Amino acid sequence: MINIxxxxxxxxxAGLQGVGVARAEEIIRYREAYGVFSSPDExxxxxxxxQATLDRNRAVITLE
Incomplete structure (x- = not known):
């Protein structure tokens, strides 16, 4: 499980399909700007x- x-x-x-280092850094920038994710849909x-990337990874995403 990957806690986003x-x-x-x-x-x-490494843990999310279709997400490289650049996208991973975007996730972190978003998290730092807007706070923690309350839903994987964010x-x-x-x-x-x-949506396709989210759907591919939904099973491994956790928020806790």
Whole structure:
């Protein structure tokens, strides 16, 4: 499981399909700007993360 609220860029990139280091850094920037994610669906608000990427990774995403 990948906690999108606490994982570093390397962990996000390694654990999420279709997410490289650049996208992982965008996730962290979003998290720092807007606070922790309250739902995995919020990932689609991150630049470069679309619904298909979210759907591919939904089973491994956790918020806690």
């Amino acid at each position: 609220n606490t994982a570093d860029a390397a962990t996000l990139a 990932l689609t608000d991150v630049k470069g993360i679309g």
